[in-house]
Amino acid sequence: xxxxxxxxxxxxxxxxxxxxxxxxxxxxxxxxxxxxxxxxxxxxxxxxxxxxxxxxxxxxxxxxxxxxxxxxxxxxxxxxxxxxxxxxxxxxxxxxxxxxxxxxxxxxxxxxxxxxxxxxxxxxxxxxxxxxxxxxxxxxxxxxxxxxxxxxxxxxxxxxxxxxxxxxxxxxxxxxxxxxxxxxxxxxxxxxxxxxxxxxxxxxxxxxxxxxxxxxxxxxxxxxxxxxxxxxxxxxxxxxxxxxxxxxxxxxxxxxxxxxxxxxxxxxxxxxxxxxxxxxxxxxxxxxxxxxxxxxxxxxxxxxxxxxxxxxxxxxxxxxxxxxxxxxxxxxxxxxxxxxxxxxxxxxxxxxxxxxxxxxxxxxxxxxxxxxxxxxxxxxxxxxxxxxxxxxxxxxxxxxxxxxxxxxxxxxxxxxxxxxxxxxxxxxxxxxxxxxxxxxxxxxxxxxxxxxxxxxxxxxxxxxxxxxxxxxxxxxxxxxxxxxxxxxxxxxxxxxxxxxxxxxxxxxxxxxxxxxxxxxxxxxxxxxxxxxxxxxxxxxxxxxxxxxxxxxxxxxxxxxxxxxxxxxxxxxxxxxxxxxxxxxxxxxxxxxxxxxxxxxxxxxxxxxxxxxxxxxxxxxxxxxxxxxxxxxxxxxxxxxxxxxxxxxxxxxxxxxxxxx
Numbered sequence: 254x255x256x257x258x259x260x261x262x263x264x265x266x267x268x269x270x271x272x273x274x275x276x277x278x279x280x281x282x283x284x285x286x287x288x289x290x291x292x293x294x295x296x297x298x299x300x301x302x303x304x305x306x307x308x309x310x311x312x313x314x315x316x317x318x319x320x321x322x323x324x325x326x327x328x329x330x331x332x333x334x335x336x337x338x339x340x341x342x343x344x345x346x347x348x349x350x351x352x353x354x355x356x357x358x359x360x361x362x363x364x365x366x367x368x369x370x371x372x373x374x375x376x377x378x379x380x381x382x383x384x385x386x387x388x389x390x391x392x393x394x395x396x397x398x399x400x401x402x403x404x405x406x407x408x409x410x411x412x413x414x415x416x417x418x419x420x421x422x423x424x425x426x427x428x429x430x431x432x433x434x435x436x437x438x439x440x441x442x443x444x445x446x447x448x449x450x451x452x453x454x455x456x457x458x459x460x461x462x463x464x465x466x467x468x469x470x471x472x473x474x475x476x477x478x479x480x481x482x483x484x485x486x487x488x489x490x491x492x493x494x495x496x497x498x499x500x501x502x503x504x505x506x507x508x509x510x511x512x513x514x515x516x517x518x519x520x521x522x523x524x525x526x527x528x529x530x531x532x533x534x535x536x537x538x539x540x541x542x543x544x545x546x547x548x549x550x551x552x553x554x555x556x557x558x559x560x561x562x563x564x565x566x567x568x569x570x571x572x573x574x575x576x577x578x579x580x581x582x583x584x585x586x587x588x589x590x591x592x593x594x595x596x597x598x599x600x601x602x603x604x605x606x607x608x609x610x611x612x613x614x615x616x617x618x619x620x621x622x623x624x625x626x627x628x629x630x631x632x633x634x635x636x637x638x639x640x641x642x643x644x645x646x647x648x649x650x651x652x653x654x655x656x657x658x659x660x661x662x663x664x665x666x667x668x669x670x671x672x673x674x675x676x677x678x679x680x681x682x683x684x685x686x687x688x689x690x691x692x693x694x695x696x697x698x699x700x701x702x703x704x705x706x707x708x709x710x711x712x713x714x715x716x717x718x719x720x721x722x723x724x725x726x727x728x729x730x731x732x733x734x735x736x737x738x739x740x741x742x743x744x745x746x747x748x749x750x751x752x753x754x755x756x757x758x759x760x761x762x763x764x765x766x767x768x769x770x771x772x773x774x775x776x777x778x779x780x781x782x783x784x785x786x787x788x789x790x791x792x793x794x795x796x797x798x799x800x801x802x803x804x805x806x807x808x809x810x811x812x813x814x815x816x817x818x819x820x821x822x823x824x825x826x827x828x829x830x831x832x833x834x835x836x837x838x839x840x841x842x843x844x845x846x847x848x849x850x851x852x853x854x855x856x857x858x859x860x861x862x863x864x865x866x867x868x869x870x871x872x873x874x875x876x877x878x879x880x881x882x883x884x885x886x887x888x889x890x891x892x893x894x895x896x897x898x899x900x901x902x903x904x905x906x907x908x909x910x911x912x913x
Contacts, residue, residue, distance in 0.1 A: 291601030370394035
């Protein structure tokens with residue numbers, strides 16, 4: 254359900270003096286872009302417009318919420334006025350600082366009898382004192398619709414209708430961090446909605462009050478006698494205070510708060526949907542709804558947002574994932590996609606995806622370089638622009654590749670035509686170039702998949718054969734596959750990609766590289782077997798100052814270390830199942846570490862197929878994997894049952910948790 258068709262933002266946080274316009278809004282509106290470019294600021298500015306707060310319980314504060322670009326300009330103006338000793342008030346520029354938001358509404362009322370305009374805008378301004386003023390063109394819209402000026406009474410009625418309309422809008426903001434405190438806040442809102450919906454609760458509170466008053470009469474008679482003051486217990490009519498510590502019990506009596514983040518997060522849209530029942534004009538601002546979701550659940554959630562939640566409410570979300578971004582394909586009438594990017598001169602800017610055209614690459618390039626001459630275009634700034642296009646989304650990268658090929662083709666055709674070659678030879682060369690372009694267009698789907706894999710977090714494994722990880726992941730997630738298609742299904746299903754290092758030493762070499770150039774925005778885990786070599790190699794990382802000396806995690810979920818110079822760069826040892834815990838240790842005395850990734854498979858499977866043999870160690874026997882047969886083990890995994898891969902579950906759970 255679309256209620257807002259356009260938003261204009263000026264001077265709010267990352268948005269500068271240039272008015273940022275978010276256009277062509279639909280039922281579900283997706284804001285994409287790199288980290289720290291201003292996506293969440295769009296949702297925060299909507300929360301400010303409708304609820305007069307930035308975050309939940311956080312009022313507007315000009316010192317924090319004014320655009321840094323505008324603040325810098327104001328400070329420069331102030332210094333200039335001080336230097337010139339102008340007679341004008343030198344602090345006037347500071348008093349002129351403000352944040353402005355304009356929203357264009359489309360009520361879409363299909364009634365010719367109504368004189369109220371369907372489309373109009375409302376603009377609100379905030380300054381150092383908080384909310385400053387509100388203006389609207391509703392009277393101008395009235396004149397345009399009815400071809401006449403409103404009477405005085407009609408003008409007053411229009412303003413009343415505008416106030417009533419704005420008050421009818423319920424905007425719910427969901428931050429990126431959805432912790433227990435936020436979920437409790439949502440439950441409290443849910444309880445309020447339920448009480449407002451049903452007066453049975455009010456009758457119940459009155460009955461409780463009556464019983465408590467009778468039971469405690471002697472207590473308060475004595476209190477009045479001693480103090481001269483009347484008093485009594487009072488149960489609030491809404492009973493809300495009874496529910497501030499509400500607990501939600503799930504299957505087998507387990508508290509919701511003891512469940513995983515993914516289970517807790519799944520409650521949030523359902524709660525919001527229940528709260529919004531019987532409310533006419535509902536808007537959600539939802540940051541990264543896919544957080545804490547594994548691939549299949551994220552895909553299901555995206556479909557719910559499109560096919561269920563957005564039918565009766567307008568939704569704005571920020572997202573990085575293919576599951577949400579790909580909703581634009583075939584749903585352009587109900588979904589809008591917007592690319593947020595940051596520039597040095599104008600702060601955050603937004604470009605809107607257009608059907609059959611994509612994003613406007615030329616406009617992005619032009620606005621990025623506004624205010625710069627050729628000499629000021631440094632390599633660092635060019636790299637930033639390159640990353641904007643590199644990260645502009647898998648939907649568009651193939652478009653730009655084809656565009657570049659077309660440009661190359663035109664140039665090469667000209668060279669061929671001026672080369673002096675015979676006509677037949679020129680035709681052959683041009684046909685070859687045309688075929689190259691056609692191949693690029695036909696390979697669009699496969700190119701998208703390659704780009705998506707490039708954008709995923711990377712799991713580096715020390716193994717030469719990574720198929721075992723892919724098959725295990727697909728098995729425990731219940732996916733159907735065979736030898737011919739498991740690689741492709743894994744690529745589509747897994748939220749990370751796997752790259753082979755072909756040796757623990759080589760993996761350590763990658764982990765110890767001091768220069769992170771090109772990996773600043775990548776999430777990386779290096780996974781070691783929990784054997785002697787893997788244990789020694791992960792220990793060697795302490796020689797580099799940028800690796801934390803401490804180990805985190807535990808044996809069951811996987812010990813890991815982390816780099817101090819990167820947000821998501823880990824080295825991890827295989828998690829060890831309970832039946833193998835005696836064969837892996839971090840202790841150097843009486844060193845025992847014999848677990849390779851193949852040891853996570855059932856022991857009888859390894860022994861019966863001669864993939865492993867029993868070897869002695871001080872205190873017992875362990876299964877030694879046959880190195881000569883490692884290249885064949887994965888070929889025998891397709892007929893195993895999902896239960897046979899149970900020991901891989903902690904591994905993939907830990908990997909996904911670290912990446913998130």
